[in-house]
Amino acid sequence: MNPPDLRALRDGDEAAWDAAFDWLWPTAFAVAQLGLQPFLPEEIEDVAIEALEVLVEKVREVDTAEELKPLLASITHHRAVSLLRERFAKKRGAGKTESLDAPETNGEVKREPASLESPLDALAARELAQRLRESLAALKPPQGEILSDFFLHGLRYEEIAKKHGIAVGSVGVCLKRGLEALRRIWGLE
Amino acid sequence: MAFAMHSMNDERFFDLAMKAIARQCTDAERAELNALLARQPELKAEFERLRAEVRVAKEALPLVEATEASAGELPAYARERLQTKVRQTLGRPASSEAARKERELNLLWRWRWVLGLAAATAAVALLVMPMFQSAPQPIIQVAMLDLGGPSRGGDTNEVALLQQSWPGTNVENFSDAEALQRWETSWPAGKGRTVARIIYDRAAAEIRVQVKTERGTFTKTLPVGPNLATAVKQAAEFVRAQVQR
Numbered sequence: 001m002n003p004p005d006l007r008a009l010r011d012g013d014e015a016a017w018d019a020a021f022d023w024l025w026p027t028a029f030a031v032a033q034l035g036l037q038p039f040l041p042e043e044i045e046d047v048a049i050e051a052l053e054v055l056v057e058k059v060r061e062v063d064t065a066e067e068l069k070p071l072l073a074s075i076t077h078h079r080a081v082s083l084l085r086e087r088f089a090k091k092r093g094a095g096k097t098e099s100l101d102a103p104e105t106n107g108e109v110k111r112e113p114a115s116l117e118s119p120l121d122a123l124a125a126r127e128l129a130q131r132l133r134e135s136l137a138a139l140k141p142p143q144g145e146i147l148s149d150f151f152l153h154g155l156r157y158e159e160i161a162k163k164h165g166i167a168v169g170s171v172g173v174c175l176k177r178g179l180e181a182l183r184r185i186w187g188l189e
Numbered sequence: 190m191a192f193a194m195h196s197m198n199d200e201r202f203f204d205l206a207m208k209a210i211a212r213q214c215t216d217a218e219r220a221e222l223n224a225l226l227a228r229q230p231e232l233k234a235e236f237e238r239l240r241a242e243v244r245v246a247k248e249a250l251p252l253v254e255a256t257e258a259s260a261g262e263l264p265a266y267a268r269e270r271l272q273t274k275v276r277q278t279l280g281r282p283a284s285s286e287a288a289r290k291e292r293e294l295n296l297l298w299r300w301r302w303v304l305g306l307a308a309a310t311a312a313v314a315l316l317v318m319p320m321f322q323s324a325p326q327p328i329i330q331v332a333m334l335d336l337g338g339p340s341r342g343g344d345t346n347e348v349a350l351l352q353q354s355w356p357g358t359n360v361e362n363f364s365d366a367e368a369l370q371r372w373e374t375s376w377p378a379g380k381g382r383t384v385a386r387i388i389y390d391r392a393a394a395e396i397r398v399q400v401k402t403e404r405g406t407f408t409k410t411l412p413v414g415p416n417l418a419t420a421v422k423q424a425a426e427f428v429r430a431q432v433q434r
Binding site for chain 2: 001010011012014017018021022025026027029030031033034045049052053056057059069070073077118120131132135136139144147148150151152154156157172173175176178179182183186
């Protein structure tokens with residue numbers, strides 16, 4: 001699916017927005033799910049829809065249609081974090097003596113989300129969107145995937161090499177370059 | 190400063206550090222990393238730096254990955270809610286832009302008919318006007334030769350018939366053949382104008398028709414039988430045919 005026609009979106013074209021919502025929905029849902037799935041899964045769809053509504057208000061602030069997804073991801077992330085903060089603050093403020101651990105569900109103990117302490121949350125929506133956009137541009141395939149495989153999915157060097165058809169010795173080089181790119185983008189110098 | 194890999198040792202340190210941070214080290218690799226850090230204490234700072242970077246990468250990467258997500262379908266109930274938001278925010282009425290454009294197009298098409306008709310009319314006028322301009326009304330002259338003089342009552346009826354056939358013309362009455370001949374050879378002024386002359390010669394029982402146009406002079410002699418009207422009608426048709434050619 002191609003990015004929508006930004007001019008038509010700015011004009012409020014119903015058909016263009018219909019196509020745009022289909023294009024944007026996976027991003028909104030995935031980002032909302034990322035933060036809320038362990039704690040407030042019933043809120044995922046609502047947060048994603050609310051984020052899309054906010055994006056409609058901001059469509060005249062972007063220069064290209066390609067900016068829409070990172071901006072939407074940023075909006076969704078902030079809304080999810082706000083909702084988590086609100087819910088967990090209520091829990092603490094209600095004078096309950098229970099621990100910050102949420103009730104156990106399906107054998108998993110729900111703890112207060114670590115994302116509430118994330119440095120990403122200190123970034124304003126537009127700044128976060130900008131960094132996401134830069135990250136998407138910098139991590140050319142398969143670099144981003146290799147980073148995710150190693151840091152997020154726990155794959156070993158050998159598994160990554162096999163998955164992507166590269167030499168085991170190239171995995172470390174790829175990780176190093178990816179980390180350098182993220183350092184530049186996320187301001188860790 | 191970022192740590193840069195310049196040698197096999199640097200590369201090995203990076204790989205060991207990554208595996209240690211990701212908790213993928215074997216015992217042997219852990220021992221090797223510890224030995225390296227002991228030999229080069231400056232690498233400890235680099236190790237902590239890498240650990241911090243990985244922490245941020247672990248925060249950012251899921252968001253980057255989710256931003257690129259392409260699976261999933263917008264719930265049907267959300268679409269109308271979102272379109273309502275579009276209308277409220279971007280100021281469009283309930284009907285779509287497409288519908289508005291369609292209305293504008295329809296209006297335009299309606300005007301196109303009018304404009305097309307006007308253009309066609311203008312084109313026709315441009316074509317026809319010069320025709321009228323180049324073909325001004327012909328001059329019609331009617332004469333009657335009656336050697337016996339205009340006293341007879343039958344003459345009156347014949348003159349009336351001639352006038353009726355060419356309305357607006359005066360019928361010249363000649364009682365002298367020579368006078369008629371002079372009249373016939375004297376054409377009225379009017380360059381480019383068609384002149385038609387109809388001469389009823391009672392004595393000869395004929396109607397002579399002369400039509401002078403830019404194309405030339407055409408004549409026809411029509412015998413007058415028992416019914417003058419028939420010959421007059423034929424004369425009128427001849428004149429009309431020559432004028433319209």
